[in-house]
Amino acid sequence: MPTRTDHPLSTVLEQVGSSSCPGTLNFHCHTICSDGSLTPEDLITQATERGLTHLAVTDHHSSHAHHAMRDWLSRQRESGRTVPTLWSGMEISALLKGCLVHVLALGFELNHRDLQRYNRGDAVVGEALRAESVVRxxxxxxxxxxxxxxxxxxLGHDVLIEEAARLGFDGAEAWYDYEMQPHWRPSPLICETIDRQLRELGLLRTCGTDSHGIDLSGR
Structure with missing residues (x-):
């Protein structure tokens, strides 16, 4: 199992900053495979046309969009087109300090047996819902x-991030549009504070639009 430092995605996430999203990197977006509006093909087409270099689609409790996007990208590469690097992704509900949160799984082995219970469209119950079980x-x-x-x-982000670090989380979403504007823009102050805390804890920082609509540059 790759560790935080030697996982191939880690070197990409080390480049993440306030201006990375939505034009270059996006590690949080959705398709019709959960509660999004874009088909997998439409989303990856839009990402390619906008020049993204790295992308992960994180449908809720589903990684099913990945295969269609991977096939589309393969056809585009064969035609000589420059396309984004696609990473596996999924958004999983979990209990962290008794608070229901969402955990982004990134860069995992598709169809791995340990993630099957979380890949069925709905949140799990019982012990499997605990954040430590999800991270494991x-x-x-x-x-x-x-x-x-x-x-x-x-619960406050500072409390949750501290607990996440204690449980072995690899990072958190530092750059996010909490105002949910039509065109994505990271919220100042709060994002800077989160980014600083993650750096101090030695955790990775991600960014994403959390797009559910038909425009990948907005919420």
């Missing part, structure tokens, strides 16, 4: 566990 499953599948939009929950 993601790591067993060779992926990175990232706390999504840490300032959107009933």
């Amino acid at each position: 499953a993601i790591h067993a599948a060779g992926g990175l566990a990232v706390l999504a939009h840490p300032a959107r929950y009933r």
Whole structure:
């Protein structure tokens, strides 16, 4: 199992900054395979046309969009087109300090048995819902566990990030549009504070539009 430092996605995430999203990197977006509006093919077409270099689609409890996008990208490469690098992704519900949060699984082995229970369209119940169980499953599948939009929950982001670090999370979503504007822009101050805390803890930082509509540059 790759560790945080030697996972191939880690070197990409080390480049993440306030201006990375939505034009270059996007590690949080959705398709019709969960609650999004774009088909997998439409989303990857849009990402390619806009010049993204790295992308992960993180449908809720589903990685099913990945195969269609991978096939589309393969055809484009064969025709000589420059396309983004696509990473596996999924957004998983979990309980962290008794608070329901979302965990982004990134760069994991598709169809790995340890993630199957989380890949059925709905949140799990019982012990499997605990954040430590989710992180353990993601790591067993060779992926990175990232706390999504840490300032959107009933508990403070500082408390949740501290607990996430204690449980072995690999990082958190540092750059996010909490105002949910038509065109994505990271929220100042709060994102800078989260980014600083993650750096101090030695955790990876991601960014994403969390797009559910028909425009990949907005929410």
